Amino acid sequence: MLFSSTSLRQIKGVSAQKEQELHAFGIHSAADLLEYYPFRYEDYRIRNLTEVKHGERITIQGAVSSVPVLQRYGARKSRLTCKIMVDRWLVTCIWFNQPFLKDQLTQGRELIVTGKWDQGRMHMTVTGSEFADKASGRTGTLQPVYSVGGSITQKWMRKTIAQALEQFGAMIEEVLPPLLLERHQLMPRREAIMRIHHPEDSEEGRAARKRLVYEELFLFQLKLHAFRKLGRERDDGVAHTIDNATVLELAQRLPFELTDGQKKVINEIIHDMRQPFSMNRLLQGDVGSGKTVVAAIALYAAVRSGYQGALMVPTEILAEQHTRSLQALFEPLGVQVDQLTGGMKERKRRDVLAGLQMGVVDILVGTHALIQEGVDFRALGLVVIDEQHRFGVNQRSILRRKGMHPDVLTMTATPIPRTLAITAFGDMDISTIRERPQGRKPIKTYWVKHSMMERIQGFIRREVAVGRQAYIICPLIEESDKLDVQNAIDLHLEMQQALPELRVGLLHGRMTSAEKEETMRAYSSGETHVLVSTTVIEVGVDVPNATLMIIMDAERFGLSQLHQLRGRVGRSDHQSYCVLVADPKSETGQERMKVMTETDDGFEVARRDLELRGPGDFFGTKQSGLPEFRLADMVSDYGVLETARDDAAELVALPDFWEEAVFARLRERLERDQVMQADRLD
Ligand code: ADP
Ligand code: MG
Numbered sequence: 001m002l003f004s005s006t007s008l009r010q011i012k013g014v015s016a017q018k019e020q021e022l023h024a025f026g027i028h029s030a031a032d033l034l035e036y037y038p039f040r041y042e043d044y045r046i047r048n049l050t051e052v053k054h055g056e057r058i059t060i061q062g063a064v065s066s067v068p069v070l071q072r073y074g075a076r077k078s079r080l081t082c083k084i085m086v087d088r089w090l091v092t093c094i095w096f097n098q099p100f101l102k103d104q105l106t107q108g109r110e111l112i113v114t115g116k117w118d119q120g121r122m123h124m125t126v127t128g129s130e131f132a133d134k135a136s137g138r139t140g141t142l143q144p145v146y147s148v149g150g151s152i153t154q155k156w157m158r159k160t161i162a163q164a165l166e167q168f169g170a171m172i173e174e175v176l177p178p179l180l181l182e183r184h185q186l187m188p189r190r191e192a193i194m195r196i197h198h199p200e201d202s203e204e205g206r207a208a209r210k211r212l213v214y215e216e217l218f219l220f221q222l223k224l225h226a227f228r229k230l231g232r233e234r235d236d237g238v239a240h241t242i243d244n245a246t247v248l249e250l251a252q253r254l255p256f257e258l259t260d261g262q263k264k265v266i267n268e269i270i271h272d273m274r275q276p277f278s279m280n281r282l283l284q285g286d287v288g289s290g291k292t293v294v295a296a297i298a299l300y301a302a303v304r305s306g307y308q309g310a311l312m313v314p315t316e317i318l319a320e321q322h323t324r325s326l327q328a329l330f331e332p333l334g335v336q337v338d339q340l341t342g343g344m345k346e347r348k349r350r351d352v353l354a355g356l357q358m359g360v361v362d363i364l365v366g367t368h369a370l371i372q373e374g375v376d377f378r379a380l381g382l383v384v385i386d387e388q389h390r391f392g393v394n395q396r397s398i399l400r401r402k403g404m405h406p407d408v409l410t411m412t413a414t415p416i417p418r419t420l421a422i423t424a425f426g427d428m429d430i431s432t433i434r435e436r437p438q439g440r441k442p443i444k445t446y447w448v449k450h451s452m453m454e455r456i457q458g459f460i461r462r463e464v465a466v467g468r469q470a471y472i473i474c475p476l477i478e479e480s481d482k483l484d485v486q487n488a489i490d491l492h493l494e495m496q497q498a499l500p501e502l503r504v505g506l507l508h509g510r511m512t513s514a515e516k517e518e519t520m521r522a523y524s525s526g527e528t529h530v531l532v533s534t535t536v537i538e539v540g541v542d543v544p545n546a547t548l549m550i551i552m553d554a555e556r557f558g559l560s561q562l563h564q565l566r567g568r569v570g571r572s573d574h575q576s577y578c579v580l581v582a583d584p585k586s587e588t589g590q591e592r593m594k595v596m597t598e599t600d601d602g603f604e605v606a607r608r609d610l611e612l613r614g615p616g617d618f619f620g621t622k623q624s625g626l627p628e629f630r631l632a633d634m635v636s637d638y639g640v641l642e643t644a645r646d647d648a649a650e651l652v653a654l655p656d657f658w659e660e661a662v663f664a665r666l667r668e669r670l671e672r673d674q675v676m677q678a679d680r681l682d
Contacts, residue, residue: 006030011164018160021150033164034172036157037196037212037631038144041205044114045140049086054119059139061112061132062086068105084111092123104131112139142205144197161197169194176215177660180647186211210640213632217641220629221648224427228280229652231427237278237405238381240305242270250300253329254293261285261433262294268431269298269409273305273382279407285433286602287413287567288440292542294433295384296326298409303335303362307381307406311365314387316341317507318540320517321524322386323365325542330363340366340375343513377404385410387539413539413567414560414606436570443570443600445578447554447593456550456579457498463548464502464529468574470548472532473565475556485510485534491552492532499530507533538564544572548579555584559592559609563602570600588612 006029008019027033047058062084072078080095082105093113095101105111110132115124130136146157172190174181181188187195192211199205247270251258258266265283272279285291299309311326313319323339330337338352338361355361359378364370371383383406410428448456460470474491485508492506505528507519516536522528524543531537531546538561549569554562562580569576580597584590595608634641651657658664 006168008033011160011167013160013163018152018156021152024150025147025152030164030168033161034168034193035630036146036161037209038146040145041142041199041202042114042145044112044138044143046112049089049091052117052119054117056117057115057127058117058124059112059114060086060091060124061110061139062091064105064107064109064111065090067107068102070099070102072099084113089122092121093126093129094123095126095129101129109133142199142202165194165197176218177651180218183647184214184643186214189215209631213637214640214644216629216632217637217644218647221641221645222651225648225652226657227427228429229657231280232275232277234278234405235276237276238273238307238407239276240273240302240307240381240407242274242301242305246301246304247297250297250329250333253332256437258293259290259433259435259437261435262290265294265431265433266297268429269294270301272429273298273301273407278405279409280428281409281431282428283409283411283431283433285411285413286436287564288571289413289433289436291386291411291413291433292322292325295386295409295411296329298382299326299363299384300330300333300335302382302407305381307379308356308359308361308377309363309382309384310370310377310380310406311363311384311386312368312370313365314367314539315536316343316367316513317516317520317536318386319365319367320520321540321542326363326365335362336360337363337365340364340370341513342367342369380404380406382407382409384408387412413564413602439573440570441573441575443549443566443576443578445566445580445597445600447580447582447597449583450581452581456581457495459577459579460499460530460548460550461502463577467545468547469523469526469528469543469545470530470550471537471546471568472530472550472552473537474532474534474552475554488532488534495530495532502529504528504530504532507531507536509534509536535561535565537568541568542571543568545574546571547574547576549577550579550581552581554580554582554593554596555586555589557592559595559605559612562592562596563600563605566596566600567602 008014008022008027008030009016011030011033014022022028022033025036027036043057044059046061049060052058064082065085066083068080068082070078070080076097078097078099080098080102081092083090083092085091093111093115112130112132112135113124113126114128115126117124130139132139144158144161146154146161148154148157169190172193174189176186176189180186186192187207189211192208192215195204195208196212199208247266265285269279269281269283272281283291283294295311299311302309311322313322319339319341323337326337336355338355340349340352344352352361352364353375356364357376357378364375364377369375385408463470472491472495474487488506488508492504495504505519505523507516507523511519519528519531520541523531523546526545546569549566551557551562551565557565566578569578578596580593582589582593584593591612595605595612599605599608632640
């Protein structure tokens with residue numbers, strides 16, 4: 001925009017001090033000020049008393065028809081009462097703390113008052129009044145209400161924005177292509193900005209808002225799509241050479257047939273890997289949908305094409321598990337898999353790092369230590385990030401900063417409702433696995449009270465008697481790591497006493513890596529029947545023989561966490577169960593338990609979670625990368641968002657897209673911001 005650099009000081013009435021204060025509102029230029037939209041309007045249109053409702057805020061006009069009465073109380077407080085004649089009704093008007101008005105309220109003088117209407121008593125508590133003979137021009141209009149604070153008053157803001165509109169309104173340029181204005185019947189930009197501040201009526205306010213919401217969402221989507229297009233036009237990534245036989249060879253070694261969903265996403269991934277740009281793909285699939293094997297195939301393809309692969313996971317337990325299963329799969333094929341975690345011995349670590357540099361290690365599994373300081377690959381071609389939602393920072397930008405452009409596959413079991421996927425992950429390509437492997441039965445979920453513990457123990461005995469295993473989860477105690485561990489230790493003891501004939505294992509965050517490893521090994525191999533654990537097993541842990549998940553104090557967990565925990569069972573053909581032991585006090589707590597018993601579909605759980613929490617909370621706002629819109633609301637303007645996305649995709653796909661002047665400018669900006677953008681968007 002031409003005047004985006006026009007300083008606030010050029011607006012009449014904006015002092016250096018006011019300019020400073022506007023900065024705090026994110027307003028830095030005249031253009032910013034014009035885009036500081038009202039969040040509602042105050043209705044100063046004069047209403048007819050026959051059509052107003054009790055409790056409404058209204059404006060009416062009438063003539064003073066009684067002697068005003070002033071009551072003072074305390075040093076500063078007062079109450080002024082006066083009757084005015086509106087049509088043929090006498091209305092009692094009450095002003096607080098404006099004693100000076102008393103002398104001006106002379107018999108017969110026409111008065112315009114705004115305030116809250118008390119229907120029964122024909123009273124009006126006045127919030128604003130003026131005399132018709134000295135009216136400010138606000139009467140008869142909808143006045144914008146802005147978010148203000150500090151020394152910036154509503155009145156000042158109204159005046160200043162009106163002033164800015166007068167000085168600079170004519171310079172407002174269109175930013176949307178005519179095609180789209182026509183397609184959606186949108187107001188031109190200049191008109192929309194004028195009208196949203198000062199609409200004739202609510203209809204016009206709505207039309208102006210509609211146009212500006214569309215613009216906001218469209219430009220946002222356009223940026224995401226253009227950013228992705230730019231990424232796909234680069235050729236500094238790795239173009240893997242993969243023949244289909246390689247993929248099939250590995251698929252045939254698996255003890256099961258891949259599901260259609262798995263095959264589909266493998267195709268999408270391999271297709272991207274062959275291209276010269278760096279893949280940036282998100283694989284989402286419910287817990288237990290079999291994402292690991294998809295990652296394994298992609299990693300194998302990278303190795304066969306002459307590169308190394310890295311698999312990054314959020315916990316050491318998971319690193320250990322993935323290392324073991326990849327080794328079992330790859331060793332016969334001569335592919336070397338190694339592991340790198342924080343808790344590792346220095347000597348072993350040095351060996352792994354050396355092997356990595358020489359290219360002896362083909363695939364490295366580890367926690368986030370894996371792509372940081374001192375870890376140098378000979379030829380890194382693919383990075384897989386498992387359980388993406390557990391990583392706060394943006395791993396992809398770390399890679400970029402290290403000057404590497406490997407393909408990146410991000411995996412998550414927290415299905416993202418479509419609304420959020422479109423906004424938060426708009427710059428990624430998304431692959432989705434909908435189904436679970438054949439033969440999986442829905443997990444039966446029950447919600448019980450603590451008093452049922454004895455029956456639950458009976459349930460554990462029965463499952464173990466037929467060869468299965470169980471988990472018992474006790475919640476993290478936020479305030480104290482120590483209490484948390486103590487809690488697990490106590491529960492473990494209790495279970496050992498209650499189930500003396502069973503072997504009960506214990507797992508918590510304070511154990512050493514070696515202890516954790518041994519506990520998991522014993523449980524995976526079936527040596528222990530029951531595992532008492534804190535939430536350290538929440539993500540990714542795969543022991544298919546476990547069929548019973550008991551979650552203590554389940555009301556302390558969020559929905560997605562409960563669903564993740566439940567996902568530790570239901571990983572084989574055996575019927576699995578989840579028991580939520582909870583006495584929730586709050587209504588949402590009860591609602592969460594209900595959702596869990598009603599569905600075991602992660603997409604549905606996520607949808608209900610979003611409903612209960614709202615989009616901000618859903619991701620945890622800080623890491624979400626969710627944009628903040630001026631006008632648009634992701635939930636209520638969802639339809640517009642979808643339209644805007646389709647329009648953006650359509651335009652970006654045009655062959656001469658970059659040639660258009662507006663888009664050429666966009667490209668410059670995106671190229672400049674690429675790293676920064678990646679940071680913000682991931
Ligand atoms: P997640 O998507 O939660 O990471 P995993 O990759 O851990 O799921 O897979 C869950 C379980 O299902 C594992 O034991 C895995 O071996 C098994 N599995 C994966 N794909 C299939 C399939 N196509 N048929 C049968 N079992 C499968
Ligand atoms: Mg997994």
